[in-house]
Amino acid sequence: MTDLARLVQALPKAELHLHLEGSLEPELMFELARRNGIEIPYDSVEAIRAAYDFSNLQDFLDIYYVGMNVLVTEADFFDLTWAYLSRVHAENVRHVELFFDPQGHTDRGIAFGTVLDGISRALAKAETEWGLTSRLILCFLRHLSEEAAFETLDMAKPHLDRIHGVGLDSSELGHPPSKFQRVFDTAGALGLKRVAHAGEEGPPSYVHEALDLLKVDRIDHGNRALEDGTLVARLGREQMALTVCPFSNLRLCVIDRLEDHPLKRMLSLGLRATVNSDDPAYFGGYLNDNYIRTAEAIGLTADEIIELAKNSFRGSFLPEDKIEAHLAAIDEAVRDVMVAS
Ligand code: ADE
Numbered sequence: 462m463t464d465l466a467r468l469v470q471a472l473p474k475a476e477l478h479l480h481l482e483g484s485l486e487p488e489l490m491f492e493l494a495r496r497n498g499i500e501i502p503y504d505s506v507e508a509i510r511a512a513y514d515f516s517n518l519q520d521f522l523d524i525y526y527v528g529m530n531v532l533v534t535e536a537d538f539f540d541l542t543w544a545y546l547s548r549v550h551a552e553n554v555r556h557v558e559l560f561f562d563p564q565g566h567t568d569r570g571i572a573f574g575t576v577l578d579g580i581s582r583a584l585a586k587a588e589t590e591w592g593l594t595s596r597l598i599l600c601f602l603r604h605l606s607e608e609a610a611f612e613t614l615d616m617a618k619p620h621l622d623r624i625h626g627v628g629l630d631s632s633e634l635g636h637p638p639s640k641f642q643r644v645f646d647t648a649g650a651l652g653l654k655r656v657a658h659a660g661e662e663g664p665p666s667y668v669h670e671a672l673d674l675l676k677v678d679r680i681d682h683g684n685r686a687l688e689d690g691t692l693v694a695r696l697g698r699e700q701m702a703l704t705v706c707p708f709s710n711l712r713l714c715v716i717d718r719l720e721d722h723p724l725k726r727m728l729s730l731g732l733r734a735t736v737n738s739d740d741p742a743y744f745g746g747y748l749n750d751n752y753i754r755t756a757e758a759i760g761l762t763a764d765e766i767i768e769l770a771k772n773s774f775r776g777s778f779l780p781e782d783k784i785e786a787h788l789a790a791i792d793e794a795v796r797d798v799m800v801a802s
């Protein structure tokens with residue numbers, strides 16, 4: 462293990478941008494297809510991986526929505542969630558804030574409660590067994606209507622003890638945040654946190670809308686905010702967390718090479734950037750790989766890597782005392798790494 466990999470492994474971290482359905486590994490996709498008697502358009506794990514060659518976000522989404530068709534029973538959602546949690550537990554991740562896309566399931570006739578029960582059973586088990594804490598964020602699919610988003614929010618209402626926030630994902634271009642202003646107002650009135658994908662492919666105006674109209678507590682991605690100096694100044698002033706996803710940006714051609722990733726620039730501009738894996742089964746790596754390979758590609762210093770880990774807790778929805786405890790644990794881990802090297 463390199464010194465860099467040792468540091469990343471040693472740091473307690475949170476992951477704030479992870480689509481559970483995007484953690485469906487080809488092996489599990491195959492097993493669930495068999496278990497549920499569902500046809501998938503691939504005849505091997507290798508064929509699935511070969512199909513993961515994307516030119517943009519829509520290319521990926523077309524495949525992502527087919528993949529999730531194998532998820533049917535409560536046990537499927539448990540297995541999916543448990544597989545992800547097991548992986549990141551081994552990477553020293555202490556807290557996760559996870560997205561799920563209920564409309565990708567309810568539109569296929571799967572009950573909202575089936576999805577939520579499977580996911581939340583795995584989350585509870587991870588907290589009991591490992592102290593790995595979590596929050597669950599329900600995402601609205603922005604290519605669908607406002608009315609459909611309201612229907613989904615209605616389905617969630619009896620379960621708000623297990624749902625912490627709402628998000629906005631799927632095809633960004635042509636579906637500005639303004640389309641969901643009223644749904645986000647209603648979600649806010651229910652006491653839910655609000656986040657939205659903005660500035661992944663969409664223009665800086667979408668980031669402005671997410672802040673001003675959706676009143677978000679975090680921006681997911683936010684890369685294109687860098688094109689607008691006023692926006693950068695505001696994001697820095699408000700210390701608005703950006704959940705940045707380097708491997709995703711590379712695989713969806715938001716950047717041409719990992720060496721071109723703007724993460725270091727975001728930090729030097731004083732932005733509260735965090736590192737996340739987005740859809741790790743599709744984009745070639747989980748959280749620690751995102752830290753390590755991005756750090757190598759753009760030359761992050763140890764201090765910058767530590768700052769990113771700290772930002773992951775500062776940007777989380779944990780209460781202040783828990784955040785302080787995680788920050789202290791990071792300082793302790795850094796001392797231990799220095800003593801050992
Ligand atoms: N759904 C899953 N991953 C996504 C991403 N990176 N952007 C928008 N929607 C998504």
Ligand code: ZN
Nearest residue numbers: 480630658739
């Ligand atoms: Zn995402």
